[in-house]
Amino acid sequence: MRIDDRQLDRILAAVQKPARYVGGEFNSVVKDWADPKILAKVALVFPDVYDLGMSNLGLAILYDLLNKRNDVLAERVYIPWPDMEARMREARMPLYALESRRQLGDFDLIGVSLPYEQLYTNVLTMLDLAGMPLLSVDRNESYPLVCAGGNAVFNPEPMADFIDFFVMGEGEDVIIEVILAMHEVVHADRETQLRRLARIPGVYVPRFYAVSYYEADGTISNIEPLVEEAEANIVKRITPLMPPPITRFVVPFVDVVFNRASIEIQRGCTRGCRFCQAGMVFRPVRERSLAELLETVDRIMTDTGHEEIGLLSLSSSDYSKIGPLVQTISKKYSDRALNISLPSLRIESFSAELLEMLQGSRKSSFTFAPEAATDRMRQVINKYISTEDMLQTAEEVYSRGWRLIKLYFMIGQPTETDEDVLAITKLAKQVLAIGRKYHGGRAKVRVGVSTFVPKPHTPFQWAGLAPLDEIRRRQVLLRREFGARGSGRARGIIFDWNEPEESLMEAFLSRGDRRLGAVIRSAWEKGAKFDAWNEWYRPAVWHEAFAEHNLDPAWYAHRVRLADEIFPWDHIHAGVEKRWLLMDWYAAEKGETKVDCREHCYHCGILTAFKGLRANIPPAAWECPPIRNPRWQELAERGEVIGLTEVVKESMGRSRVPEE
Ligand code: SF4
Numbered sequence: 001m002r003i004d005d006r007q008l009d010r011i012l013a014a015v016q017k018p019a020r021y022v023g024g025e026f027n028s029v030v031k032d033w034a035d036p037k038i039l040a041k042v043a044l045v046f047p048d049v050y051d052l053g054m055s056n057l058g059l060a061i062l063y064d065l066l067n068k069r070n071d072v073l074a075e076r077v078y079i080p081w082p083d084m085e086a087r088m089r090e091a092r093m094p095l096y097a098l099e100s101r102r103q104l105g106d107f108d109l110i111g112v113s114l115p116y117e118q119l120y121t122n123v124l125t126m127l128d129l130a131g132m133p134l135l136s137v138d139r140n141e142s143y144p145l146v147c148a149g150g151n152a153v154f155n156p157e158p159m160a161d162f163i164d165f166f167v168m169g170e171g172e173d174v175i176i177e178v179i180l181a182m183h184e185v186v187h188a189d190r191e192t193q194l195r196r197l198a199r200i201p202g203v204y205v206p207r208f209y210a211v212s213y214y215e216a217d218g219t220i221s222n223i224e225p226l227v228e229e230a231e232a233n234i235v236k237r238i239t240p241l242m243p244p245p246i247t248r249f250v251v252p253f254v255d256v257v258f259n260r261a262s263i264e265i266q267r268g269c270t271r272g273c274r275f276c277q278a279g280m281v282f283r284p285v286r287e288r289s290l291a292e293l294l295e296t297v298d299r300i301m302t303d304t305g306h307e308e309i310g311l312l313s314l315s316s317s318d319y320s321k322i323g324p325l326v327q328t329i330s331k332k333y334s335d336r337a338l339n340i341s342l343p344s345l346r347i348e349s350f351s352a353e354l355l356e357m358l359q360g361s362r363k364s365s366f367t368f369a370p371e372a373a374t375d376r377m378r379q380v381i382n383k384y385i386s387t388e389d390m391l392q393t394a395e396e397v398y399s400r401g402w403r404l405i406k407l408y409f410m411i412g413q414p415t416e417t418d419e420d421v422l423a424i425t426k427l428a429k430q431v432l433a434i435g436r437k438y439h440g441g442r443a444k445v446r447v448g449v450s451t452f453v454p455k456p457h458t459p460f461q462w463a464g465l466a467p468l469d470e471i472r473r474r475q476v477l478l479r480r481e482f483g484a485r486g487s488g489r490a491r492g493i494i495f496d497w498n499e500p501e502e503s504l505m506e507a508f509l510s511r512g513d514r515r516l517g518a519v520i521r522s523a524w525e526k527g528a529k530f531d532a533w534n535e536w537y538r539p540a541v542w543h544e545a546f547a548e549h550n551l552d553p554a555w556y557a558h559r560v561r562l563a564d565e566i567f568p569w570d571h572i573h574a575g576v577e578k579r580w581l582l583m584d585w586y587a588a589e590k591g592e593t594k595v596d597c598r599e600h601c602y603h604c605g606i607l608t609a610f611k612g613l614r615a616n617i618p619p620a621a622w623e624c625p626p627i628r629n630p631r632w633q634e635l636a637e638r639g640e641v642i643g644l645t646e647v648v649k650e651s652m653g654r655s656r657v658p659e660e
Pocket of ligand 1 (some may be wrong): 270607
């Protein structure tokens with residue numbers, strides 16, 4: 001049922017940014033709900049406010065892809081800002097989609113994008129405002145199916161109570177398979193519907209798995225499939241051939257986080273940074289062709305009128321044709337002052353030539369993310385670039401007219417010492433000194449220091465979050481060293497850091513197990529929402545919720561895990577083998593580095609997991625079943641890596657893993 005437009009108009013007169021809630025933007029797609037060809041009505045939800053959600057490329061890709069079909073209609077839904085939510089509740093107005101203004105309950109499928117964990121409580125607001133039971137088990141076939149995808153669901157367990165099924169990995173192909181399967185069982189009961197969906201590779205239906213725990217220490221003892229359709233291991237999906245990029249972006253009415261058209265120039269990254277979840281779960285690398293990208297830019301310029309193009313990927317300067325791409329675009333559109341943004345530049349593959357080409361673009365700032373300030377620490381995290389190269393790059397940037405360089409670091413990483421922390425201030429001051437050579441007092445350095453959170457499916461998943469007091473001590477060390485006042489400002493340097501409590505929340509939500517569902521619900525009932533926004537995040541509410549369920553956030557966040565511990569996400573396979581990650585964790589402790597595996601394959605497991613999918617994957621990497629790979633034997637024989645079982649026994653002194 002459509003919401004009442006006049007009632008909406010009355011409400012909009014009283015809330016901030018009413019244009020967030022009206023729909024009708026240029027390039028938005030409104031389809032006829034009565035069209036008999038339509039098999040499925042899909043609501044695509046970004047569980048945060050319009051200004052953020054409209055810049056989410058993942059959801060925009062699915063919106064474009066589904067609406068290009070004539071048998072599906074897809075509409076956008078965002079979470080109302082608290083002022084609007086209050087008015088909607090007052091008026092008993094349900095949550096609705098922007099295109100048709102139909103309430104969420106009218107759709108067949110609700111697809112929720114979860115790129116990060118701080119969005120979880122907003123999913124409960126979505127279900128509640130839609131008038132749907134919060135728990136998946138309380139929703140029968142009269143309710144839309146609710147699914148979720150995105151980076152955060154690589155550990156789906158904390159949200160298992162609320163979501164009917166998860167899609168692991170890339171959604172472009174799976175979403176179609178899901179819609180066709182749903183159509184097959186459209187009149188069946190919910191159990192039958194979910195069993196059908198569980199048969200789709202990459203689909204995880206949590207209610208079909210039982211999780212049990214060791215009484216002794218509360219860790220997981222087993223994750224057991226309960227029905228024949230439930231695979232023991234859910235392997236992520238990849239899209240070997242990326243679909244044509246979007247050109248008809250919906251042009252927002254209000255200022256959004258990124259006012260630009262974004263093109264994914266490649267997917268995946270093979271640099272192997274050990275803290276980086278995206279770098280592990282988006283393997284292997286697949287590049288788009290130069291021709292396809294240039295044609296896409298031309299079409300975007302005609303279809304949207306955007307003044308900025310974002311060339312996106314996890315490491316854009318690693319795209320093999322980055323030079324010709326930027327050069328051709330800047331030349332062709334030099335008369336239209338088109339701004340080209342390259343969000344993730346890696347110092348290792350960054351070149352002065354690339355800088356030259358970007359000269360024409362607005363010189364707002366240049367961003368580098370070394371993540372650690374000493375050579376030793378960068379070896380541990382496997383983001384190896386020498387300090388000398390970094391200073392040389394700063395020279396290149398300042399000498400070409402940029403006045404602001406942004407440097408991103410993390411503190412709290414495994415093996416970190418105070419010397420590593422203090423090196424951040426030293427490096428920032430060295431960079432500023434270079435800037436002053438060219439721009440005097442107008443040169444600036446912005447230093448962002450976040451707190452390392454060990455993420456699932458990374459070599460650092462065995463590490464723990466550093467104690468909050470320790471993080472605070474290191475932040476004080478930095479502020480003192482920068483001579484920064486409370487605001488973090490010191491002459492020429494702006495120093496930002498995040499609140500340790502925010503990192504604690506990210507850690508317990510990303511490393512939690514199914515028992516966290518009850519905690520999330522309690523926190524939400526106590527008012528938790530918009531947890532990604534400083535002004536809304538309320539740590540006390542979360543601590544109360546944990547206490548209420550006799551659970552301890554520190555146990556989830558700070559505890560270093562044993563080598564053979566069963567992780568809550570162990571039945572979810574991102575393609576990179578757990579054994580490989582463990583080996584790499586040990587290599588990190590020894591400060592051993594790995595080169596970009598496009599140069600040298602380390603047999604991480606991707607090629608075994610996706611042996612069948614040949615298109616678009618570097619052919620050279622086809623000959624490798626991991627572990628049984630003679631290379632490992634050879635390394636083991638040379639004592640460079642020791643066999644897995646020895647590692648396990650050594651690290652735990654008692655064996656819970658059956659002898660091989
Ligand atoms: S299989 Fe080899 S080349 Fe492929 S992602 Fe893994 S380590 Fe890199």
